[in-house]
Amino acid sequence: GAVVSQHPSRVICKSGTSVKIECRSLDFQATTMFWYRQFPKKSLMLMATSNEGSKATYEQGVEKDKFLINHASLTLSTLTVTSAHPEDSSFYICSASLGRGSFSYNEQFFGPGTRLTVL
């Protein structure tokens, strides 16, 4: 159980185009989803926290107009990289959890990641 999928696994796009990445919780309802980006040989950096039915909370330094996050249902969150540029090339990873961790930590289940390459 607790499987999270991402689609696509790899995407190559031209500079200036927009790319949408989907994150799905396959066998549970995810109250909260997280989006991370990871550069080669670097750690995971949290971009934003997405709670179902509300606006995403972005980490400092992450452009909310650049990285649009939608969490319209309990099983799906999408990340849209708008007007992509080569510096947006990265590995994007989502995770999903059952709760918001208001009282104690609720486990995050990670997706397999999406490799974005912007030419």
Add this chain to the structure above:
Amino acid sequence: GESVGLHLPTLSVQEGDNSIINCAYSNSASDYFIWYKQESGKGPQFIIDIRSNMDKRQGQRVTVLLNKTVKHLSLQIAATQPGDSAVYFCAENIRGGGNKLTFGTGTQLKVEL
């Protein structure tokens, strides 16, 4: 700022030896710690976790030790196998910080035959 960090970026061990991967954290409000394994091109895979009210936890071939006095966390892998080759991250959750995780910088574990 406060951060989670690792002492060694790369660790090479012989197959069959024990591996120890270290992690330092600086936030005294950290309440929960997790070790993840990440293979190339994949998402993080949960290995083992520990809460701040414990100092040791064991799993299958893995042990996590927590020293709150010096804010140090370690992952011990017994009888390291080639399949253990990956990058290992520690991550922390801060009490009252919701479900957010802060990841350390990672250690590349290389198992030599």
